[in-house]
Amino acid sequence: MAELKRTRQRAAILRLLANAEGPLTAEELHAALRGEFPAAALSTVYRNLERFLQEGLAQKEDFRDGAARYTAAQGHGHYLVCTGCARRIRLTQCPLHGLEQELARGTGFTVESHSLTLYGKCPQCRAREENRGKKPGGA
Ligand SMILES: [Zn+2]
Ligand SMILES: [Zn+2]
Known part of the structure; x- marks a missing residue:
């Protein structure tokens, strides 16, 4: 069951990224994810984001305010x-x-x-x- 939950959280994070109007910080993604998964941990968001970067599903942008923001890769x-x-x-x-x-x-x-x-x-x-x-x- 834990595996299913992980898979669903992963899908939810990807969807949030894809539907976002602009780049999101991990904290913003976490806040949005908790609408669906109230117990979701920030570390889960980071872990998934790292995975998405490796898989080419997301891109990371470093802003001058020091916060990294993430976007869904669109080719x-x-x-x-x-x-x-x-x-x-x-x-x-x-x-x-x-x-x-x-x-x-x-x-x-x-x-x-x-x-x-x-x-x-x-x-x-x-x-x-x-x-x-x-x-x-x-x-
Ligand atoms: Zn502006
Ligand atoms: Zn180019």
Whole structure:
């Protein structure tokens, strides 16, 4: 029975990742998982995340606030990630394929994979920052 529970928790974590609007921290995943499995331990979330990373089912992104966040792998893709709200936008194409071939030719290196994530502020967060920059108490 313990095995079945593990399997169901694993599936639930994957589903949470797949349905998330943006990258989630292990703590956020844990909080969401406990909606379904109130007794689920944070260590279970970490263990599954490690496994997902090894299996290529999830990706880990390190944010400048020091917290690692996880996303479901959706095949090959690159993202614009907002460091303010963690919103992410998938790029419609890979800008590196041409470079990869060029590098392979120039260096004899066989490129097996790459990752590229661009970090910045989304329009909403930028607007928020600009508003904060204005003098407080103004009209
Ligand atoms: Zn944002
Ligand atoms: Zn690429």
